[in-house]
Amino acid sequence: MSSLGKPETWTGKFSAAFSGLRYACRTQSSMRVHGVCGVLVVVLACVTGLSPVEWAVLFLAIGLVIGLELVNTSIEAIVDRVSPEHSELARVAKDTAAAAVLVGALTAIGVGACLFLPQGRIWLGF
Numbered sequence: 001m002s003s004l005g006k007p008e009t010w011t012g013k014f015s016a017a018f019s020g021l022r023y024a025c026r027t028q029s030s031m032r033v034h035g036v037c038g039v040l041v042v043v044l045a046c047v048t049g050l051s052p053v054e055w056a057v058l059f060l061a062i063g064l065v066i067g068l069e070l071v072n073t074s075i076e077a078i079v080d081r082v083s084p085e086h087s088e089l090a091r092v093a094k095d096t097a098a099a100a101v102l103v104g105a106l107t108a109i110g111v112g113a114c115l116f117l118p119q120g121r122i123w124l125g126f
Contacts, residue, residue, distance in 0.1 A: 024073045030101070031069050038062040041112060054115050061108040068104040072097040 007013045024031045045058055075097040083090040 020070065020074075024070055028069065028073050031066075031073065034065050034069055034105070038066065044116065048116065050115065057111055058115060061111040065101070065104045065108050068101045072101045 007016050025035065041058065041062065045055065050058065076094055079090045079093050
């Protein structure tokens with residue numbers, strides 16, 4: 001580890017990254033919801049037979065949402081650390097980070113609609 005507690009080896013870097021992922025999954029209900037939804041969509045994609053390009057787009061959408069949720073979690077932790085008392089700017093930081101996750105999730109829903117609905121792969125009663 002460096003003097004700032006940052007891992008210097010590749011294994012240390014991966015270990016730290018997986019530790020952060022475990023923390024987010026353990027403490028953030030939204031992360032668990034996004035993870036379950038991602039798994040369900042992958043199962044649906046297996047059943048419907050997506051093309052390789054469609055798989056790539058699907059994984060990008062899932063990665064976008066999970067990545068934004070991780071960034072949101074880190075922003076919330078930093079804000080809680082530096083501003084434990086109520087602050088309007090702290091609220092704005094947390095709200096806009098949450099909004100980024102919302103935009104990513106809505107984008108992923110749009111991707112899913114484009115991949116699954118028009119081709120008649122699934123029928124949702126629309």
